[in-house]
Amino acid sequence: MSLLKKVQAFFSAHSETAETHQDPELRSRYYKATAKKAMEAVQAAAAVRGGCKVTSVSEERGEISVQIQKPKSALLVATVISVRPFETAIDFSVSSDTALPTDFGYSRKVILEFQQKLDSELKFVGSGLNSGK
Structure with a gap:
């Protein structure tokens, strides 16, 4: 991910995962479940x-x-998509409720936190698996 994209992402109040996201940590994650x-x-x-x-x-x-609600106010929407039997993709979208035009990376941090918790509970298969199809 280029430096300009990192700066833009840092000065945003919204983050989301996607199949072909430029940031490898924010690609759609697949689980065996x-x-x-x-x-x-x-x-x-x-x-x-x-x-x-x-x-x-x-x-x-x-x-x-x-x-x-804590430590900062935000709205998280998780989308769960069954790709195949026992293979499920999970995407996140987080929007911070702030008066400033940036949340200083808080929304990205929330996504990474939820992904880490899911990795410990479900069997992780990979990320961005269908990006080349």
């Missing part, structure tokens, strides 16, 4: 973190909304 098990793991990660409240769960759409 069912969609239901992955959704339960995301909800458990929010409960363990503290300062989080799950506001909405849509199993049909595979989305979970989490309101983060």
